[in-house]
Amino acid sequence: MKKRVLSTALAAIMCAAVLSGCGGDKPAETPAEGTEATEGTESTEGADAGAAAEGEYAMISGTTTPDAHPYNLGLVKLSELLSEKTGGAVTLDVFGNSQLGGERDLIEGLQLGTVQMTCVSTAPLSGFTDMFLVFDLPFIFETTEIARAVMDSEVGTEILHSVDEQGLVGLAWFENGFRNVTNNKGPIEKPEDLKGVKIRTMENPMHMAAFSVMGADPTPMAMGEVFTALQQGTIDAQENPVPIIETNKFDEVQKYISMTGHLYSPAPVFVAKDYFEALPAEYQTALQEAADEAVPYQREQIDIQTEEGLKALEERGMVANYPEKAAFKEATASIYTDYVKEGAGFVSPEIYARVEEVIASVGSGSDAADETAPEEAPADDAAADEAAAE
Numbered sequence: 001m002k003k004r005v006l007s008t009a010l011a012a013i014m015c016a017a018v019l020s021g022c023g024g025d026k027p028a029e030t031p032a033e034g035t036e037a038t039e040g041t042e043s044t045e046g047a048d049a050g051a052a053a054e055g056e057y058a059m060i061s062g063t064t065t066p067d068a069h070p071y072n073l074g075l076v077k078l079s080e081l082l083s084e085k086t087g088g089a090v091t092l093d094v095f096g097n098s099q100l101g102g103e104r105d106l107i108e109g110l111q112l113g114t115v116q117m118t119c120v121s122t123a124p125l126s127g128f129t130d131m132f133l134v135f136d137l138p139f140i141f142e143t144t145e146i147a148r149a150v151m152d153s154e155v156g157t158e159i160l161h162s163v164d165e166q167g168l169v170g171l172a173w174f175e176n177g178f179r180n181v182t183n184n185k186g187p188i189e190k191p192e193d194l195k196g197v198k199i200r201t202m203e204n205p206m207h208m209a210a211f212s213v214m215g216a217d218p219t220p221m222a223m224g225e226v227f228t229a230l231q232q233g234t235i236d237a238q239e240n241p242v243p244i245i246e247t248n249k250f251d252e253v254q255k256y257i258s259m260t261g262h263l264y265s266p267a268p269v270f271v272a273k274d275y276f277e278a279l280p281a282e283y284q285t286a287l288q289e290a291a292d293e294a295v296p297y298q299r300e301q302i303d304i305q306t307e308e309g310l311k312a313l314e315e316r317g318m319v320a321n322y323p324e325k326a327a328f329k330e331a332t333a334s335i336y337t338d339y340v341k342e343g344a345g346f347v348s349p350e351i352y353a354r355v356e357e358v359i360a361s362v363g364s365g366s367d368a369a370d371e372t373a374p375e376e377a378p379a380d381d382a383a384a385d386e387a388a389a390e
Helices: 008-021 049-053 070-086 103-112 131-136 144-151 154-160 205-213 223-232 242-247 273-278 281-315 326-331 333-339 349-362 379-386
Strands: 057-062 090-095 117-119 168-183 198-201 217-220 237-240 256-272 319-321
Touching: 070 090, 070 117, 070 168, 070 256, 070 281, 090 281, 103 117, 103 168, 103 256, 131 154, 131 205, 131 256, 131 349, 144 154, 144 168, 144 256, 144 349, 154 168, 154 349, 168 242, 168 273, 168 281, 198 205, 198 223, 205 217, 205 256, 205 333, 223 237, 237 242, 237 256, 242 281, 256 273, 256 281, 273 281, 281 319, 326 333
Parallel strands: 057 090, 057 117, 198 217, 198 237, 256 319
Antiparallel strands: 117 256, 168 237, 168 256
């Protein structure tokens, strides 16, 4: 008889959760900040909850993103690699579209044992540790290359594992890319263009402060409400990575996309600590290897969807511009003064210094190709091609 890590009672809880998530056309909860639930191309809705019991060690993972989003594609790749490495003994079923709850629900599920794996933004992790806060500093990364170098560095690994003693084991860094502003008023070319603009942001003190000092009116709002709020004029703007903007068809209610690349969104992949430690050593190794090998694929999907998504938005009538970042950096410099300091809820000066060392080792990014601009950006936008977007 196969050895099971999960008890019969726990299995029943998981099945109930999955069945509940699969019961309707829309997720029961709105998606987490920075992500949005839209209909994907490979929907898991209607999936048999018993499918998770195929392996000797059956795992389920949840995200808040559509099935076609790179979060989910990365986890599916991880699942395939894990099955290959364990001969099918360890399986992983992936449920997107907030079917298993929002990001906070998924993190709690790891601690309770009702979910075994998830990929989330760093936003809900502030309650566990302040180490992830360094990623909330505006304009800290010039390019995707630099951001990835930080995640893959010694300090990045330390940040990833900073919650290992709180029921979450960090496996790998996926990502959501750089965030950009969309609005209906006009292109955002300089900080002053944001004055008076009511913009939806994540409910994050640093994010909100950054837009406030530029004169905008940051307004936290559940992602499931954003499209309607933009449509009705309740808010003027929102900010998100290109894949999120495109898949949610914000171009239908927004005219302009400004490739500000003001914030970078890493996405840690966690596994439940109790479950992970109950796996045989060889399966623990296989799981870590599968996660490591899925990272390049997941990041490639971000690159592809960013490039293709921006082209699709422009083809559908959205107007893109590539602002110079110098003025924006100067306008938000006070955020570093206010938030890089000792104390709870602030960015550790020691962590910040170590991140800066990695950034300096990679370079300023001034010679790097703009990862946000189309392949043939207009000559007038060449200087702005340093901006990196999702």
